[in-house]
Amino acid sequence: MSTDTHAAGAHDHHHGEGHAHSTFSGYMLGFVLSVALTAIPFWLVMSGALPSKQITALVIMAFAVVQIVVHMIYFLHMSPKSENGWSMMALIFTIVMVVIALSGSLWVMNHLNSNMMPIHEMTGMK
Amino acid sequence: MTIAVNPSQTGEPVFYVADEHPHPEGYSTSLGFWIYLMSDCLIFAMLFAAFGVLGANYAAGPAPKDLFDLDLVAVNTSMLLLSSITYGFAMLTMQQNKIAQTQMWLLITGLFGAAFIGIELTEFAHMIHEGATPQRSAFLSAFFTLVGTHGLHVSCGLIWLVTLMVQVWRFGLIEANRRRLMCLSMFWHFLDVVWIGVFTFVYLLGVLR
Incomplete structure (x- = not known):
């Protein structure tokens, strides 16, 4: 019985925690970071500051990943503790699914493309 | 958990959890809503995958460089980003029980969201006017499906926002309305996260290609 009351107590504590995350400084920090992480990629592409297109592409993708993490932490208040870890579990599961779906599609379809005969060669054949 | 054994009339033992403690109403809403958002995330992942596969098939039509x-x-992105922070302010004022200020921030959020949708529709109308319709090429089909689905989500968020403003106006910041505002907060910030993917992979990388 003592374990039950303890569990209920932990539960209540968790409830209070769920709503107390948002603070003015947290939102402002997230906002300032997002503005910087949005403005820099736009500037890189519009000005062409980096010499190669591939480097620019990799850099802006890295910025996107960092900005997604910033939004998750400061705006969506994700933490390993929220909902006793269940929201993090759902997030990790989703990320695994997304990675499989995206990388799988791109990989398979890219191979398919390179193994297909280009149209202009095919029209030349009789 | 304790299992109670209750011999029934038939003599078969019946098992049930004796000490299921009562939960306050809506205590599981935020987790349930989070799981909905994750399923929404999968929808967007599939649309991004379709765009990734088809995004370079222009069918001799207009390319991102000609269209975007x-x-x-950048203006559109800043509208959505500003609406995110103003929604954050609405949540903060809600925590301090300031109804009028909460409503004001919700209204500002709605205006930024409406500006976002307005700019996006203008862009779509401009593209379609130039002949870059969804039927033109696989790239444009994938583009309109992905960006259109995001726009549809934002539009639904706007309807939800107006509904909640009416709710707060009529019933005040009661517990149920706080819970609803928290769900919309998650929805709104989630759409901003999806937009990060859109402006990076569709617009910036498209123009770069």
Whole structure:
């Protein structure tokens, strides 16, 4: 019985925690970071500051990943503790699914493309 | 958990959890809503995958470089980002029980969201006017499906926002309305996260290609 009351107590504590995350400084920090992480990629592409297109592409993708993490932490208040870890579990599961779906599609379809005969060669054949 | 054994009339033992403690109403809403958002995330992942596969098939039609105006996309992105922070302010004032200020921030959020949708529709109308319709090429089909689905989500968020403003106006910041505002907060910030993917992979990388 003592374990039950303890569990209920932990539960209540968790409830209070769920709503107390948002603070003015947290939102402002997230906002300032997002503005910087949005403005820099736009500037890189519009000005062409980096010499190669591939480097620019990799850099802006890295910025996107960092900005997604910033939004998750400061705006969506994700933490390993929220909902006793269940929201993090759902997030990790989703990320695994997304990675499989995206990388799988791109990989398979890219191979398919390179193994297909280009149209202009095919029209030349009789 | 304790299992109670209750011999029934038939003599078969019946098992049930004796000490299921009562939960306050809506205590599981935020987790349930989070799981909905994750399923929504999968929808967007599939649309991104379709765009990734088809995004370079122009069918001799217009390419991203001919169509996208990055200045406009930057303005649009800032609208959504500003609406995110103003929604954050609405949540903060809600925590301090300031109804009038909460409503004001919700209204500002709605205006930024409406500006976002307005700019996006203008962009779509401009593209379609130039002949860059969804039927033109696989790239444009994938583009309109992905960006259109995001726009549809934002539009639904706006309807939800207006509904909640009416709710707060009529019933005040009661517990149920706080819970609803928290769900919309998650929805709104989630759409901003999806937009990060859109402006990076569709617009910036498209123009770069």
